[in-house]
Amino acid sequence: MLILSDKMKKRKIIEFSIEKLLLASSLISILTTGGIIIVLTIEGVAFFKEVSVIDFLTDTEWTPLFTQKHFGILPLLSGTILTSFIAIAVALPIGLSIAVFLSEYSSVRFRELIKPVLELLAAVPTVIYGFFALIVVTPFLQKLIPGMSSFNSLSAGLVMGIMIIPYVSSLSQDALLAVPSSLREASYGMGATRLQTSVKVMIPAASSGIIVSVILAISRAVGETMIVAIAAGQQPRLTLNPLVPVETITAYIVQVSLGDVPHGSLEYRTIFAAGITLFVFTLILNNISYWFKRKYQEKYE
Amino acid sequence: MNNQVKNRIKDKLFSIWGWISVSIGIVALAVFIIDILFDGLPVLSFRFLTSLPSRIPEKAGIFTAMMGTVWIFILTAVIAFPLGVASGVYLEEYGIKNRLSKLLEINIANLAGVPSIIYGLLGLEIFVRIFRLGNSILAGSLTLALLILPIIIVSTREAIKAVPQSLRDASYALGATKWQTIWYQVLPASFGGILTGVILALSRAIGEAAPLIVVGALAYVPFAPTSPMDNFSVLPIQIFNWISRPQKGFIQNAAAAIIVLLIITFLLNGIAMYMRNRWQRKMKI
Numbered sequence: 001m002l003i004l005s006d007k008m009k010k011r012k013i014i015e016f017s018i019e020k021l022l023l024a025s026s027l028i029s030i031l032t033t034g035g036i037i038i039v040l041t042i043e044g045v046a047f048f049k050e051v052s053v054i055d056f057l058t059d060t061e062w063t064p065l066f067t068q069k070h071f072g073i074l075p076l077l078s079g080t081i082l083t084s085f086i087a088i089a090v091a092l093p094i095g096l097s098i099a100v101f102l103s104e105y106s107s108v109r110f111r112e113l114i115k116p117v118l119e120l121l122a123a124v125p126t127v128i129y130g131f132f133a134l135i136v137v138t139p140f141l142q143k144l145i146p147g148m149s150s151f152n153s154l155s156a157g158l159v160m161g162i163m164i165i166p167y168v169s170s171l172s173q174d175a176l177l178a179v180p181s182s183l184r185e186a187s188y189g190m191g192a193t194r195l196q197t198s199v200k201v202m203i204p205a206a207s208s209g210i211i212v213s214v215i216l217a218i219s220r221a222v223g224e225t226m227i228v229a230i231a232a233g234q235q236p237r238l239t240l241n242p243l244v245p246v247e248t249i250t251a252y253i254v255q256v257s258l259g260d261v262p263h264g265s266l267e268y269r270t271i272f273a274a275g276i277t278l279f280v281f282t283l284i285l286n287n288i289s290y291w292f293k294r295k296y297q298e299k300y301e
Numbered sequence: 302m303n304n305q306v307k308n309r310i311k312d313k314l315f316s317i318w319g320w321i322s323v324s325i326g327i328v329a330l331a332v333f334i335i336d337i338l339f340d341g342l343p344v345l346s347f348r349f350l351t352s353l354p355s356r357i358p359e360k361a362g363i364f365t366a367m368m369g370t371v372w373i374f375i376l377t378a379v380i381a382f383p384l385g386v387a388s389g390v391y392l393e394e395y396g397i398k399n400r401l402s403k404l405l406e407i408n409i410a411n412l413a414g415v416p417s418i419i420y421g422l423l424g425l426e427i428f429v430r431i432f433r434l435g436n437s438i439l440a441g442s443l444t445l446a447l448l449i450l451p452i453i454i455v456s457t458r459e460a461i462k463a464v465p466q467s468l469r470d471a472s473y474a475l476g477a478t479k480w481q482t483i484w485y486q487v488l489p490a491s492f493g494g495i496l497t498g499v500i501l502a503l504s505r506a507i508g509e510a511a512p513l514i515v516v517g518a519l520a521y522v523p524f525a526p527t528s529p530m531d532n533f534s535v536l537p538i539q540i541f542n543w544i545s546r547p548q549k550g551f552i553q554n555a556a557a558a559i560i561v562l563l564i565i566t567f568l569l570n571g572i573a574m575y576m577r578n579r580w581q582r583k584m585k586i
């Protein structure tokens with residue numbers, strides 16, 4: 001009896017320590033978030049001691065690496081928004097059409113067959129898409145649009161759009177499939193076609209899920225780095241012209257990282273200031289989508 | 302009647318548009334792969350795989366970059382796999398629905414949406430500067446491990462969720478403790494699903510260039526790394542570097558390196574898909 005209880009005591013200690021060990025490893029994700037916020041804040045505070053926040057937000061030039069220094073984030077922000085906008089303009093109509101087609105028109109077998117193939121689009125390393133944009137798409141577009149620069153936001157945006165199609169299509173499809181079948185059947189019962197059912201009943205019913213998918217796709221496009229660093233250029237420019245070189249926030253961070261900027265200098269800190277802007281931007285997008293997701297889960301569960 | 306015919310036609314037209322939409326992405330990918338094969342295959346040879354980098358395109362190879370990718374793959378896996386699975390297990394099996402577990406959940410959802418380059422900034426400050434690891438393979442692997450941790454955690458949780466409760470009840474009825482139940486029943490039953498997630502996450506990690514550039518991976522490394530503390534380059538960075546060169550020869554080299562990277566990526570994705578299918582069939586029985 002005594003031996004047994006000894007054994008059980010040992011067992012209990014093991015159980016207890018394993019639980020704490022598992023807890024410790026799950027706390028790493030909290031530490032990661034904390035680390036990101038602290039690192040960005042410390043370097044950011046050091047940056048904003050030398051550059052005023054108002055200049056940062058309103059100056060229309062970004063030239064920290066030149067002798068005539070300007071620290072306005074707007075050109076980088078406009079480059080980011082322009083390329084992301086083009087990408088969404090491609091991915092939203094195509095991705096949503098795919099979602100409707102697969103959930104309302106095609107057979108279950110085809111749907112399951114095509115899903116992994118579409119997901120492959122998101123699995124291709126982005127540096128490869130960058131090559132595609134610069135070496136294939138841009139020369140092709142230059143034949144159609146004379147005067148287009150060899151670095152531009154149009155081909156970077158178009159290729160990025162293809163990359164994020166699966167983000168829109170797969171989550172939108174899940175949202176459409178989560179709508180109760182009774183709604184679909186009621187619509188068919190009234191003599192509606194599949195298209196009418198999709199547009200008038202299914203899409204409105206799944207709207208919050210579709211919005212989530214689009215926001216996540218935008219967030220992905222905003223944070224995408226290699227495609228824009230390769231194909232969109234490295235010239236910060238406040239413009240909406242998709243045919244000229246621009247620079248995104250992410251491409252700027254890459255540009256500085258490749259150069260030899262001494263640690264602790266103001267130039268070094270600019271990448272953290274750019275990083276804060278990017279982080280806040282995507283954090284807002286992710287939280288909006290999280291909030292929508294919660295709302296729509298309540299609706300059908 | 303007229304309206305009805307119109308609606309039928311619209312319905313048919315959308316069906317055609319649906320086919321086009323499904324094809325666009327796939328056709329673009331196919332065109333691209335064919336173009337890459339056309340550019341890269343003539344260069345791709347045993348010499349190309351085993352040569353060191355060079356200023357002359359015809360002499361340059363991907364040996365150092367490939368070795369860097371292998372190092373990064375192994376170290377990232379060794380770091381991220383146990384941590385990710387452990388936190389997945391904790392959240393699914395131990396995490397009581399309290400404030401902490403809710404916080405962890407929101408936190409992981411948010412981390413999954415943080416752009417990869419931000420992880421690079423984190424790695425640069427924490428691993429490269431504060432831990433003094435320098436621009437080493439270890440610093441790069443730690444950064445990438447943090448990047449893929451959310452993916453591994455989420456897929457581990459889903460795999461564990463799919464294990465039927467009856468299995469746990471049976472184990473408890475035989476007198477097993479909680480950890481014995483997890484170790485001997487839940488983990489083996491969910492292993493296929495967990496491994497699928499881990500492989501997909503690693504496939505993402507070896508395709509990443511941005512965070513490693515920020516952490517200080519170099520475009521030019523004269524020799525293949527021999528320890529985790531060495532400087533390194535990886536395939537995506539080598540490709541990026543070659544794309545930015547003006548000579549035509551380097552563009553062909555980039556295409557050839559892309560073929561190698563694509564083969565690795567598709568192979569990993571193929572293995573993951575195969576394992577997911579097999580595991581899902583097993584879970585149904």
